[in-house]
Each structure stands twice: as structure tokens, then as C-alpha cells.
Amino acid sequence: MREELEERLKAEYPTLFELGCSCDIDDGWEALLRRLCEDIHHEKTVKFTQIKVKFGGLRAYTTACSKEIDERLQEAEIESFWTCEKCGEDGQLASTTSGWLFTACQDCLDLRKANGTRCDWVPHDSS
Ligand SMILES: [Zn+2]
Incomplete structure (x- = not known):
């Protein structure tokens, strides 16, 4: 995420980010992450320790949290699989030929392909 976006979010929710917590996600998920912050920052003991991309989805690691917060974190992860990580438009899971999911x-x-990345949609699981 661009540094200015990350700094702004941390400034708005200072209790939510552990010192040194990195937000290693792209700008397209900023709105999603912001809504998540809004929904969970009332729980004063919970802090993000790391936010990153895992298997093409948003994964937010936190300090110990309540079941309610945990469910909200999972919701955000599910939502991220339908949100383009670059621009925030409706998206779906894709993979490079080397197996990196995004x-x-x-x-x-199309832009990635035009820039020479060999990648395509991951077929929906039909099982
Ligand atoms: Zn996009």
C-alpha cells in the first residue's frame, strides 16, 4: 500500500496498529481495510501485528481478539477475494504460471499480461 495511505490509516486508528506493523497489500484493498478498522477499533485490546496477502486474499494478523472480531476478520478476507487488489473494482482469483495467487x-x-506476466484466472472449484 502506498505509504501515505498506510500512514493516514494508522493516524486515524492509532490504537489498532502495533508498532512496526506492516501493511503489505496493494491500494485496491484500502477501502476494505478501512471498513474493517472502523468495525473493530472499539475493541481496545486488539491490534494488527501484520497485514499481508496470503493465497491471493487479505490476511490480517492480530493480537488475541474476541470471536466477534475474528469473524469480522474472516469476512474481510472473503471480501478481498472478490476485490481487485490493485484498483478495488470487482475482482476474482488469478494466478501466475509460477503459482503466485492474486x-x-x-x-x-490484462495489464499484467501486457506487461509480460504470464497469468490467468484460477478456475472456480467445481467439486
Ligand atoms: Zn483492477
């Missing part, structure tokens, strides 16, 4: 919209996937 969530993209059609335009951002």
Missing part, C-alpha cells in the same frame, strides 16, 4: 479485475489482469 485477486484482480479483468483490466488489471
Whole structure:
């Protein structure tokens, strides 16, 4: 995430981020992360320790939290799989030929291909 976005979010929710917590996600998920902050910052003991991309989805690690917060974190993760990580438009799961998963919209996937990344949609699990 661009540094200015990350700094702004941390300034708005100072109790939510542990010192040195990195937000290693792209700008497209900023709105999603912001809504998550809004929903959980009332629980004063919970802090993000790390926010990153895992298997193409948003994964937020926190200090110990209540079941309610945990469920909200999972919701955010599910939502991230339908949100382009670059631009925030509706997206879906894609993969590079080397197996790196990411969530993209059609335009951002096309852009990656145009820039020489060999990648395509991950077929929906039909089982
Ligand atoms: Zn996009």
C-alpha cells in the first residue's frame, strides 16, 4: 500500500496498529481495510501485528481478539477475494504460471499480461 495511505490509516486508528506493523497489500484493498478498522477499533485490546496477502486474499494478523472480531476478520478476507487488489473494482482469483495467487479485475489482469506476466484466472472449484 502506498505509504501515505498506510500512514493516514494508522493516524486515524492509532490504537489498532502495533508498532512496526506492516501493511503489505496493494491500494485496491484500502477501502476494505478501512471498513474493517472502523468495525473493530472499539475493541481496545486488539491490534494488527501484520497485514499481508496470503493465497491471493487479505490476511490480517492480530493480537488475541474476541470471536466477534475474528469473524469480522474472516469476512474481510472473503471480501478481498472478490476485490481487485490493485484498483478495488470487482475482482476474482488469478494466478501466475509460477503459482503466485492474486485477486484482480479483468483490466488489471490484462495489464499484467501486457506487461509480460504470464497469468490467468484460477478456475472456480467445481467439486
Ligand atoms: Zn483492477
